[in-house]
Amino acid sequence: xxxxxxxxxxxxxxxxxxxxxxxxxxxxxxxxxxxxxxxxxxxxxxxxxxxxxxxxxxxxxxxxxxxxxxxxxxxxxxxxxxxxxxxxxxxxxxxxxxxxxxxxxxxxxxxxxxxxxxxxxxxxxxxxxxxxxxxxxxxxxxxxxxxxxxxxxxxxxxxxxxxxxxxxxxxxxxxxxxxxxxxxxxxxxxxxxxxxxxxxxxxxxxxxxxxxxxxxxxxxxxxxxxxxxxxxxxxxx
Numbered sequence: 001x002x003x004x005x006x007x008x009x010x011x012x013x014x015x016x017x018x019x020x021x022x023x024x025x026x027x028x029x030x031x032x033x034x035x036x037x038x039x040x041x042x043x044x045x046x047x048x049x050x051x052x053x054x055x056x057x058x059x060x061x062x063x064x065x066x067x068x069x070x071x072x073x074x075x076x077x078x079x080x081x082x083x084x085x086x087x088x089x090x091x092x093x094x095x096x097x098x099x100x101x102x103x104x105x106x107x108x109x110x111x112x113x114x115x116x117x118x119x120x121x122x123x124x125x126x127x128x129x130x131x132x133x134x135x136x137x138x139x140x141x142x143x144x145x146x147x148x149x150x151x152x153x154x155x156x157x158x159x160x161x162x163x164x165x166x167x168x169x170x171x172x173x174x175x176x177x178x179x180x181x182x183x184x185x186x187x188x189x190x191x192x193x194x195x196x197x198x199x200x201x202x203x204x205x206x207x208x209x210x211x212x213x214x215x216x217x218x219x220x221x222x223x224x225x226x227x228x229x230x231x232x233x234x235x236x237x
Contacts, residue, residue, distance in 0.1 A: 001100070001119070003046045004093055005037050006086055006177075007107040008054035008079045013225045022056040024107040025063060026223060028232045033107050033223060034060065036236065038070045044115045046103060047072040050096045054083040087195040094186050106177030110236050111220045113178060118213045122180040127209040128188065129201060130180040133173035134216040141172035142201075142212065150210035153202055164205035173212055176220055180213075 011023030024034040031039075034051070041049060049072050053060050057080050064074055077093045084092055090104070101122060103115065113132055122130040131150070133142060143152035145167050152163040152170060179197075188208065189200050201210050221232040 001044075001046050001102060002048045002050070002097060003041050003103040003105065004077075004090065004096070005034070005041075005049060005051045005105055005107050006089060007034060007060060008052040008057075008083050008089055009108075010055050010083065011108075017226065018055065020056075022053075022060055023223075024060055026108075026229065028110065028223070028229065029237055032063065033110070034063065035067070035070050036110060037105055037107055038072050038074075040111075041103065041105070041115075042070075042072060044119070046115075048075075049073070050075040050077050050093050051107075052077040052079050052084075052089040052093065054079040082194065084194050086197040087189070087191055087200050088193055090181075090197055091186070091189065091192075097183050101180055101182050104179040104181060108223045109177040109220070110223060110232055111176060111178065111215075111218055113176065113215045113218045113220070115178075118178070118215070119180055121213050122182075122211070125209075125211050126182075127211040128182050128185050128204050130211045130213050131201070132176035132178035132215055133212045134176055134214070134218070134220060136174045136216070136220070138174045140175075142175055143170040144173055144212045145170060148212040148214070150201060150205040150212065152205075153198065162202050164202050173214070176215070177222070 007024040011018035014023045025032045139157040140155050145151050151165040154161045188204050219235045223232050
C-alpha cells in the first residue's frame with residue numbers, strides 16, 4: 001500500500017512558529033511531526049509515500065534529504081505555486097496511486113490508531129473511502145447513520161449543516177485526519193482546483209458509501225495549535 005501525507009498547509013493556528021517554518025517540522029520530544037508520521041506508516045509496512053509541500057517547502061525537502069527520508073521512499077508533490085488544500089492536493093498526486101487502496105494522513109495528527117485494523121475494515125466493507133473518527137469534542141463533525149455510513153457534516157459553532165442523506169438519529173463523530181481511499185474516488189470527484197476533500201466525501205455520500213472507522217480508544221492529538229505540543233509530548237515519547 002502507498003500513502004500520502006498532507007504537509008502543505010500554512011499552519012496559521014500555529015503562529016509564530018509558522019512565520020518561519022512549516023508546521024510539519026514542529027518537534028515533539030525531538031522528532032518532527034513529519035518524521036513521526038513517516039515512522040507511523042512504516043509500522044504497517046507502508047514505505048512508499050508522497051508528501052505535498054507549499055509553505056516553506058524547501059525546509060521540508062532539506063529535512064527529508066538530510067535524514068534520508070527516515071528510511072522510506074518519498075516523492076514530493078510540489079504545490080509551491082498554489083496550495084491546493086486536501087482535495088486539490090489529492091488530485092495533483094493522483095498519478096502516484098497505481099496499486100489499489102491507499103492511506104492518507106494529515107501531518108499534524110499524532111495517533112496510535114491500529115492502521116492494520118482500519119485497512120482490514122476498509123477491505124471488508126469496500127466503500128469509496130473509510131474515515132477514522134472518534135467521540136472527542138470539537139466544533140466540526142461528520143454525521144453517520146447506524147451503519148457508520150456518512151450522511152452529512154455540521155459545524156456546531158456556526159450552525160452550518162450539510163446533509164447528503166436525510167436520516168433520523170445521526171451521530172456526530174470527529175474526524176481524525178486519517179483516510180483509506182479506493183482509487184475509484186478519482187472518477188467521482190467533481191471539484192477542480194483548490195478544494196477540501198470533505199466536500200468530495202459529502203457529494204459521494206449522496207449515492208455512494210463512505211464509512212466511518214471508530215477508534216476512540218486510541219491516543220490522538222491534533223497538533224494544530226502551540227498549546228497541543230505539551231499534550232503530544234506526554235502521549236508520544
